Amino acid sequence: MGKSSAELLASGSQPFVFEVNGMPVFDESKPEGTVIAQDPRPGEMVKHGRKVKITITTAVAKMIKMPQLSGDISLRHAKHILEDSGLQLGTVVEVESDHQVGLVIGQYREATGLPIKAGTEIRQGEKIKLEVGVTPRTPTDNGEGGDLEEDVEVDPTEISL
Structure with missing residues (x-):
């Protein structure tokens, strides 16, 4: 090689x-x-x-269309869609949500952090950052709660399918 x-x-x-x-x-x-x-x-x-x-x-990257991942799609399903499309799962960010727990609620280019719409032409193999809804934290006895948004690094190889 x-x-x-x-x-x-x-x-x-x-x-x-x-x-x-x-x-x-x-x-x-x-x-x-x-x-x-x-x-x-x-x-x-x-x-x-x-x-x-x-x-x-x-020397020339194959261009593909970004799939629609946000909405009613679970992280597990989104990972399959990315792989089938020739894209890679990047960082997964957990965002508190009352209505979309366990679902993808945002999709971004890993390299720039900018949102990416479904149908946008991107290079095959590009990493995609996803926001996934999680149950909101309940306040503690002292009235403190967690941040509304927290970056959490998730190793894509550790996501069970």
């Missing part, structure tokens, strides 16, 4: 065949045509003539 697909294919001395796996992936940190994943993995034994699937980078 890390070599350009042209270098790998031009070498010709490999005892296996390279096959590009699906669509190229946009990665602005790597030159176009760089191999970023392969199957089987590096170091695994491969039979002579076996196909090695590689994923390469492209």
Whole structure:
């Protein structure tokens, strides 16, 4: 991995065949045509003539339409929609709400923090920050309650599906 697909294919001395796996992936940190994943993995034994699937980078990001996530959609469902759309779940912010507990109530670009409307063209792979309604805190005996809005970092890999 890390070599350009042209270098790998031009070498010709490999005892296996390279096959590009699906669509190229946009990665602005790597030159176009760089191999970023392969199957089987590096170091695994491969039979002579076996196909090695590689994923390469492209210089042009695929543009997709932002799905509608806010409204009557749970965080779990929103995560599925993002993944199916080629987007990533970013920060999840809990916001107290009497009416939309457990539902997505706002969607934002992670990079800018600006709201993003459904149907807006965005780059595939972009991270989306979501606001999710939670039950309002009840005041304590001393009359103190919590903030109305609090940023909470949630690791997207820890969300059970």
